[in-house]
Amino acid sequence: MTATSDAPLLTLDELRVDFHTPTGIVNAVRGLSFTLGRERLGIVGESGSGKSMTGRAILDLIPHPGVVTAKRMEFRGKDLAAMDKGSRRKLRGRHISMVMQDPKFSLNPVQTVGDQIAEAYRVHHKASARQAKERSLAMLEAVQIREPQRVYDLYPHEVSGGMGQRVMIAMMLIAEPEILIADEPTSALDVTVQLQILKILDDLVTSRGMGLIFISHDLHLVKSFCDRVIVMYGGKAMETLPAQELDRAQHPYTRGLLGCLPDLDHPREKLATLTRDPAWLA
Amino acid sequence: MSTQHAITAEKLNVSFGDSHVVKDLSFAVSPGESYGIVGESGSGKSTVLRVLAGLNRDWSGEVDILGKRQPKIRDKAFYRAVQMVFQDPYGSLHPKKTVDDTLAEPLAIHGIRDAEAKITRAMADVGLPSSFRFRFPHQLSGGQRQRVAIARALVLEPTILLLDEPTSALDVSIQAEVLNLLQALRQERKLTYILVSHDLAVVGHMCERLLVMQFGRGVEEMSAETLAARTPQTDYARQLLIASEGFRRAG
Amino acid sequence: MTDHASAPVTWQAWLTTTSPESRRQARLGQLYRQWLAFRKNPAAMVGLLIVLALLLLAAFAPLVAPHDPLAQALDQRLLAPSAKHLFGTDALGRDIFSRVVYGTRVTLVIVMLVVITVGPLGLLIGCAAGYFGGWVDTVLMRITDVFLAFPRLVLALAFVAALGPGLENAVIAIAFTAWPPYARVARAETMIIRNADYISAMRLQGASQMRIVLKHVVPMCVPSLIVRTTYDMAGVIIIAAGLGFLGLGAQPPIPEWGAMISTGREQIFDQWWVATFPGIAICVVALGFNLLGDGLRDVLDAR
Numbered sequence: 001m002t003a004t005s006d007a008p009l010l011t012l013d014e015l016r017v018d019f020h021t022p023t024g025i026v027n028a029v030r031g032l033s034f035t036l037g038r039e040r041l042g043i044v045g046e047s048g049s050g051k052s053m054t055g056r057a058i059l060d061l062i063p064h065p066g067v068v069t070a071k072r073m074e075f076r077g078k079d080l081a082a083m084d085k086g087s088r089r090k091l092r093g094r095h096i097s098m099v100m101q102d103p104k105f106s107l108n109p110v111q112t113v114g115d116q117i118a119e120a121y122r123v124h125h126k127a128s129a130r131q132a133k134e135r136s137l138a139m140l141e142a143v144q145i146r147e148p149q150r151v152y153d154l155y156p157h158e159v160s161g162g163m164g165q166r167v168m169i170a171m172m173l174i175a176e177p178e179i180l181i182a183d184e185p186t187s188a189l190d191v192t193v194q195l196q197i198l199k200i201l202d203d204l205v206t207s208r209g210m211g212l213i214f215i216s217h218d219l220h221l222v223k224s225f226c227d228r229v230i231v232m233y234g235g236k237a238m239e240t241l242p243a244q245e246l247d248r249a250q251h252p253y254t255r256g257l258l259g260c261l262p263d264l265d266h267p268r269e270k271l272a273t274l275t276r277d278p279a280w281l282a
Numbered sequence: 283m284s285t286q287h288a289i290t291a292e293k294l295n296v297s298f299g300d301s302h303v304v305k306d307l308s309f310a311v312s313p314g315e316s317y318g319i320v321g322e323s324g325s326g327k328s329t330v331l332r333v334l335a336g337l338n339r340d341w342s343g344e345v346d347i348l349g350k351r352q353p354k355i356r357d358k359a360f361y362r363a364v365q366m367v368f369q370d371p372y373g374s375l376h377p378k379k380t381v382d383d384t385l386a387e388p389l390a391i392h393g394i395r396d397a398e399a400k401i402t403r404a405m406a407d408v409g410l411p412s413s414f415r416f417r418f419p420h421q422l423s424g425g426q427r428q429r430v431a432i433a434r435a436l437v438l439e440p441t442i443l444l445l446d447e448p449t450s451a452l453d454v455s456i457q458a459e460v461l462n463l464l465q466a467l468r469q470e471r472k473l474t475y476i477l478v479s480h481d482l483a484v485v486g487h488m489c490e491r492l493l494v495m496q497f498g499r500g501v502e503e504m505s506a507e508t509l510a511a512r513t514p515q516t517d518y519a520r521q522l523l524i525a526s527e528g529f530r531r532a533g
Numbered sequence: 534m535t536d537h538a539s540a541p542v543t544w545q546a547w548l549t550t551t552s553p554e555s556r557r558q559a560r561l562g563q564l565y566r567q568w569l570a571f572r573k574n575p576a577a578m579v580g581l582l583i584v585l586a587l588l589l590l591a592a593f594a595p596l597v598a599p600h601d602p603l604a605q606a607l608d609q610r611l612l613a614p615s616a617k618h619l620f621g622t623d624a625l626g627r628d629i630f631s632r633v634v635y636g637t638r639v640t641l642v643i644v645m646l647v648v649i650t651v652g653p654l655g656l657l658i659g660c661a662a663g664y665f666g667g668w669v670d671t672v673l674m675r676i677t678d679v680f681l682a683f684p685r686l687v688l689a690l691a692f693v694a695a696l697g698p699g700l701e702n703a704v705i706a707i708a709f710t711a712w713p714p715y716a717r718v719a720r721a722e723t724m725i726i727r728n729a730d731y732i733s734a735m736r737l738q739g740a741s742q743m744r745i746v747l748k749h750v751v752p753m754c755v756p757s758l759i760v761r762t763t764y765d766m767a768g769v770i771i772i773a774a775g776l777g778f779l780g781l782g783a784q785p786p787i788p789e790w791g792a793m794i795s796t797g798r799e800q801i802f803d804q805w806w807v808a809t810f811p812g813i814a815i816c817v818v819a820l821g822f823n824l825l826g827d828g829l830r831d832v833l834d835a836r
Contacts (some may be wrong), residue, residue: 046453047424161323190322190480191525198529217453225527260458260486264510270462271487274455337733361739374730378752380559387736387748414553416559421551434734 008035009179009211010058013072017053017235019065028053028066030235030281036179040205040212042226042243044219046257050235051215054180058097058213060088076178094124097172101184103164107156113167114140114152117174124175137168141198162193166200173204180205183215198225219246219257231257234281253280287346288474289312289334294343296329296498304341305498307387313441316468316475318485318492320522326498327478328369331444334476335366347442362392365435369447370428375419381405381430382415388438392407404433408463425456432463436471443468445477449484461488482526486510494519545668567789567832577828579619582770583821597793598631602788611804621806623796629806632788633814640818644775645706650708650832655715656751656758662716663723664746674720680713685768686775700789703782707772711765715722726753756833763826767819790815 016031029050057068073080118132139150143166186194190264204210223246231238237249259272289311296304304326310348311317321327336356345352368374389397408429449457494501502516548565606626614621620629631711662673692706776782783789790811797808
């Protein structure tokens, strides 16, 4: 265990995602490379930066006309590109999981949330229905739901946004994956709820030694939550830096993004606007 | 009394069936002021805006706008003075109408002549190139759509603009452009704003005073300086401020 | 096209530009993009071709038909298909091919009349019910339910029985029985649309209820109704044929396909062609409208 803990969980080299549309090829991700250890890695960018596509590419969830290529794409030394669809699917959920923005769209509306968590467990583990239920209740407790017994029998429309997102996290973490990809997991939530969810995510990831890819558009949040940040624009990484040093970023795009945020401590008459340099994508 | 204020609300209550979404809310906005309403989802902040705009009729209390007590059903003249910009630029423009149709419609409703010049001017004012005039919404980006929505609100030359989370659906770089545009328009035309938002930084940037709402009640009214100095009086307002600073790891 | 020759743009570029210069250009450009999408669907194109062929046949029926569809020749009764009579002749010695060709006119008249009455009627009732809600909705929808409660053909039969047989009355009866589903579709769409921000924005501009419904709600409902209408065409043709078959639709000697099948019924085992060819015509046209409807749905309902 100790021998492998330093080795990266995930290695991506020159990841590309291209969509072959009738009007031409759209490059969603163009040559992204990074490694992920047991850490909280943030990917920030605006819409269309390719940040969500990166998460989906790792899970092999790119929709139809999209094609994923990479020089190297390894999960704990295993070549993902060489695996068949079935093996990739087994990896999904068991070893690499994903939490998405809106739990409303990710949960099955006609099944109780508890059953869905239990099912997620039984897909990857041999367990009786009772064992699965026990595990699920324990998991609901782990995401700080006060009455797990009651919540277990609720349907998705009966839970609030914050509770739904906890349920999603419980469902994604019950199989004890090594990597969790969180794609804007708190953007649909109020700030106070958002922080509770992040706290749960943070505790679980740290205590289980998981690798977390945290995809977000919110620079402040990423700065305060992650260890390392990749700033993406137009499908490329503009720069990668420790989260603490985000304020001292060098790249004009990162600086521009930070500059155009309104800031209570530095009131300005006019907000800076971003001028995009085509050279960034060259 | 009411002539000194652009907008006053006294003991405003709004209920939808059993749920009481706004409770005994009172506030006053001076002419030319920019007033923020902040709160989390379910605080009733957007409902207040819809009552002021005349879109919601299930309310009680007193609403005065521009010195006139407002009935539930507003007259045509009201809409020339008060306009609104909605949160979602993808839902607030009619998908089958070009920019030109959208801007021509209010002029046609109020029988305003010289539509050609007014449309050209409205587009120039919000920084839309004239080549966009006959585009459909699906041919525009989110920021461009929000500019069209602002142009539509301004084409009747109102004095009050109600802004319902006007930038929360936009990327931060586009948000900066739209906020700058709104600031410039306000100075140029001496507009009165009520800005509803969940983002304290945006409200701090745009408004002179703000009201924090929770569960339908006004919790605290404060100045932008109080917000910037982080010295609100109530626990809830302080809590919101701390939450907006980002994540804090215990220990 | 020649007057555009001086301009350095082709007409495709003019249509597909992202910066049109006039309302007309914007509208035409939108239509052209929809046409490009439609063209990619081979089944829809087949449907379109069938419907176009129907239109052409109806327009040029006198040129296409070799014989007078009404001319009887009792010495040439029930002849099998041959070079002279492509589809054979019926019990009165009339050329079936010519009657099928002329029958396109009857079919088109029925289709057109039903479309211009049913579409607007259903649209207005549905949009009004959906937009205003409350008692307007209750009253209009209960009336709709009454009509929906009867099988269509039975209700049409009742109307024709009351009005008297004949093509016009058959059309009126079909129209009366066809509008409720349209009203339902329009209502369902309107209930979603009326809560949209762009409708709120129109109210905020002081637009009257009437203006909002007619200028802003109706255009959003039209595409799904057009699609529904094209699907329904097949049903309308079949009901018209059914009424004709029962002797309650078009009266002899009008060459209506349903009535033709009905008269061919007696000879169906010995002279199969009398009933078969009008039957095939009904099938092909119904299929054509269905395929067209499929293609239109993909194009118009997208977005």
